[in-house]
Amino acid sequence: MEKEILKIKEEILAKAKKIKDPKFLRDLETKYMGRKGEFTKILRSLSKLNDEDKKKVGRLANTVKREIALVFTELKNTLEGGEKGESFVDVTLPGIKMERGHKHPISLLTSDLEDIFTSMGFMVLDGPELESDFFNFEALNIPKTHPARDMQDTFYIDKPNKNGELDLVMRTQTSPVQIRAMREYGAPLKCVVPGRVFRNEAIDAVHDTTFDQFEGFMIGDDISLCNLIAVLKEMLSGVFKQEVKVRVRPGYFPFVEPGIEVDMSCTICGGSGCPSCKQVGWLEMIGAGMIHPKVLEYGGIDSKKYSGFAFGMGVTRLAMMKYGIDDIRLFNGSDMKFLKQF
Ligand code: DAH
Numbered sequence: 013m014e015k016e017i018l019k020i021k022e023e024i025l026a027k028a029k030k031i032k033d034p035k036f037l038r039d040l041e042t043k044y045m046g047r048k049g050e051f052t053k054i055l056r057s058l059s060k061l062n063d064e065d066k067k068k069v070g071r072l073a074n075t076v077k078r079e080i081a082l083v084f085t086e087l088k089n090t091l092e093g094g095e096k097g098e099s100f101v102d103v104t105l106p107g108i109k110m111e112r113g114h115k116h117p118i119s120l121l122t123s124d125l126e127d128i129f130t131s132m133g134f135m136v137l138d139g140p141e142l143e144s145d146f147f148n149f150e151a152l153n154i155p156k157t158h159p160a161r162d163m164q165d166t167f168y169i170d171k172p173n174k175n176g177e178l179d180l181v182m183r184t185q186t187s188p189v190q191i192r193a194m195r196e197y198g199a200p201l202k203c204v205v206p207g208r209v210f211r212n213e214a215i216d217a218v219h220d221t222t223f224d225q226f227e228g229f230m231i232g233d234d235i236s237l238c239n240l241i242a243v244l245k246e247m248l249s250g251v252f253k254q255e256v257k258v259r260v261r262p263g264y265f266p267f268v269e270p271g272i273e274v275d276m277s278c279t280i281c282g283g284s285g286c287p288s289c290k291q292v293g294w295l296e297m298i299g300a301g302m303i304h305p306k307v308l309e310y311g312g313i314d315s316k317k318y319s320g321f322a323f324g325m326g327v328t329r330l331a332m333m334k335y336g337i338d339d340i341r342l343f344n345g346s347d348m349k350f351l352k353q354f
Pocket of ligand 1: 325
């Protein structure tokens with residue numbers, strides 16, 4: 013039996029070494045070493061031997077089995093160019109190019125904005141995307157029955173609270189972080205909040221259900237609209253790397269009083285009128301105003317002692333302007349041809 017084992021070993025190895033195609037090598041391995049293989053059969057027949065022979069021959073059989081397995085692995089590695097490229101490395105082949113990732117245009121712009129604001133002493137804050145009805149609406153002076161809720165229809169989470177109300181919403185704006193920050197830090201306060209927001213929108217070239225906003229607010233003694241306008245001019249000039257003019261119009265947002273809309277001069281035509289600004293020379297960019305006393309109170313801040321400004325804008329819209337992008341759907345679309353340009 014020992015002879016038989018050694019003979020079949022020589023036979024297998026001789027055949028294996030002649031093979032040039034890994035497929036045939038696998039076939040050969042199955043033929044001899046597989047479940048019904050010839051070498052396996054011999055191993056099985058060991059059970060017929062007496063105890064002493066079983067031990068002796070068994071030891072030999074196992075050593076041979078390991079030897080064969082090793083030779084098969086080595087041959088396979090060589091023929092297949094090495095499982096881990098260990099046995100055979102062709103150093104003359106060109107290397108595999110590593111793709112390098114890079115920032116999404118929204119992240120690029122958000123980092124620029126954060127730099128501009130931290131240089132003015134603002135904190136950068138974060139808030140939850142799944143927000144309570146209270147922070148997203150109620151504490152921002154938008155009660156349940158208020159028509160302003162219609163402008164920001166969103167996705168309600170289908171899990172009623174103790175009173176049977178649906179009170180978890182995908183936040184429609186970054187403004188709820190105003191209340192969270194006031195409660196956490198009190199006054200005086202200077203913060204910006206970049207973040208993703210959600211609305212129940214019919215998607216088209218300028219509307220998406222998911223987009224990015226950038227919120228800012230400053231609370232202290234004698235804060236006025238003049239401070240707001242100075243900060244916004246600084247921000248826009250920093251983003252567009254040129255002097256940007258701003259224009260202020262009255263606007264309505266329940267959480268500010270007075271409320272304003274801030275337009276910026278079109279950076280493409282310099283204000284003379286072009287298709288990007290629909291020939292008016294101005295672009296609607298930012299909602300803002302003086303924080304409503306009720307909102308300060310919801311945030312636990314004495315509205316008789318302190319005043320503050322707040323503003324919010326779409327980073328997505330700003331990115332469209334800055335990079336000349338005409339379709340909002342590109343931002344969340346994962347089209348590498350688009351993304352690779354940044
Ligand atoms: N949250 C508003 C929106 O999504 C934007 C906004 C307007 C934010 C005025 C403000 C503000 O902080 O003062 O439409």
